[in-house]
Amino acid sequence: MMQELFNRAATCLKEQLPFVLYRKPNEIELTGVFQNNDEVHKIKDFTEKGFVFAPFNLKSDAILLKMDSIQKESNSIVDSVMAKEMSSKPLDAVEKSRYLKLIGNALDKINDGEINKVVLSRKIEVDYKDDYSETFKRLLKQYPKAFCYFWHHPKIGTWMGATPEILVKTNGSQFTTMSLAGTQNSTGLEKPQWSKKEINEQQLVTDYIVDALTEKVVSIRALERESIKAGLLWHLRTELKGTFSPNQFGNVLKALHPTPAVCGSPLQKAKEFILDNELYDRSFYTGFLGELNVKSELPRNRNRRNQENSAYRSVTNTSELFVNLRCMQLHKSKVSIYVGGGITSDSIPESEWHETSLKSNTMLRVLGSN
Numbered sequence: 001m002m003q004e005l006f007n008r009a010a011t012c013l014k015e016q017l018p019f020v021l022y023r024k025p026n027e028i029e030l031t032g033v034f035q036n037n038d039e040v041h042k043i044k045d046f047t048e049k050g051f052v053f054a055p056f057n058l059k060s061d062a063i064l065l066k067m068d069s070i071q072k073e074s075n076s077i078v079d080s081v082m083a084k085e086m087s088s089k090p091l092d093a094v095e096k097s098r099y100l101k102l103i104g105n106a107l108d109k110i111n112d113g114e115i116n117k118v119v120l121s122r123k124i125e126v127d128y129k130d131d132y133s134e135t136f137k138r139l140l141k142q143y144p145k146a147f148c149y150f151w152h153h154p155k156i157g158t159w160m161g162a163t164p165e166i167l168v169k170t171n172g173s174q175f176t177t178m179s180l181a182g183t184q185n186s187t188g189l190e191k192p193q194w195s196k197k198e199i200n201e202q203q204l205v206t207d208y209i210v211d212a213l214t215e216k217v218v219s220i221r222a223l224e225r226e227s228i229k230a231g232l233l234w235h236l237r238t239e240l241k242g243t244f245s246p247n248q249f250g251n252v253l254k255a256l257h258p259t260p261a262v263c264g265s266p267l268q269k270a271k272e273f274i275l276d277n278e279l280y281d282r283s284f285y286t287g288f289l290g291e292l293n294v295k296s297e298l299p300r301n302r303n304r305r306n307q308e309n310s311a312y313r314s315v316t317n318t319s320e321l322f323v324n325l326r327c328m329q330l331h332k333s334k335v336s337i338y339v340g341g342g343i344t345s346d347s348i349p350e351s352e353w354h355e356t357s358l359k360s361n362t363m364l365r366v367l368g369s370n
């Protein structure tokens, strides 16, 4: 029963021990990773094994949860969880004018030709009186296609999210990544029509990933661009697949984080603009998280001539990392929701503000009226 995992997580919260519960996109299995003590393990070079939780700015530490104990359960009890009434946050006029001004400053930089795109973001604080586990159960129920997680380290903090974006997934020397950008509210099942602004903004991310990886990998190819639904939003996505040489994973990862889906282009100038102008700490929002260098057993090819060998299983190194979007940081009586969006020369400030409000609904929906 999944309840066992929740009980174990509740004990860890009480005893101040680190853990993460997570469910991969479109899967039913919930995994719990539990660390035996409250030590903070810092990532040195991404050759470590465990569950990584990395910030946007890698000048700060990426944290590794050791997989001292792993428990997996099917998450059937989620069916009985009740959805909450959505509470929308009352309009904060001061915050809105501050954000519109920030977008205006970014547009000035773009019109000066200094940057092509910058992803701006903000933090929304709401009161919180719920139980962490109940909130996470609602999140699991609402977002079956997302990577859903509940991460806690007593010395770092408590985070939850339902992200639609894979940073990189590897199986041996094969990798998959994606370029995700462009946002529209979903009004029904019909696929959206995309504007020139959105198509260009997403193409820029795809081109960036191909450019950044070409020198570092053996091969890379982009699949067809598609529209995908993430909760109540639509995005444009292009999957990219390829192979890399042994021991190159750290370099691939460094080349992929951050992409212009969360930072901008050119990368360094966009990052500088963000750090100098957003005036708040993104912390782990737009960072990445997930399984790092885990050993996975795969059955050997059944067509092998030597049938004796087919009894063996081959063990490969896999990693499955996601960009930390549609997420929130939980405090005792307050929650911080993090949202952002890409600004390009075609951006209309009022629409960009609206887009961040739509994105905040992803988490507000699981908090309900407090």
Ligand SMILES: C=C(O[C@H]1C=CC=C(C(=O)O)[C@@H]1O)C(=O)O
Residues within 6 Å of the ligand: 119, 121, 165, 180, 181, 182, 183, 235, 260, 261, 262, 325, 326, 338, 339, 340, 341, 342, 359
């Ligand atoms: C930065 C966020 O979304 C990114 C991912 C998809 C679409 C985006 C956009 O349309 O701007 C953003 O690049 C966020 O959700 O906070």
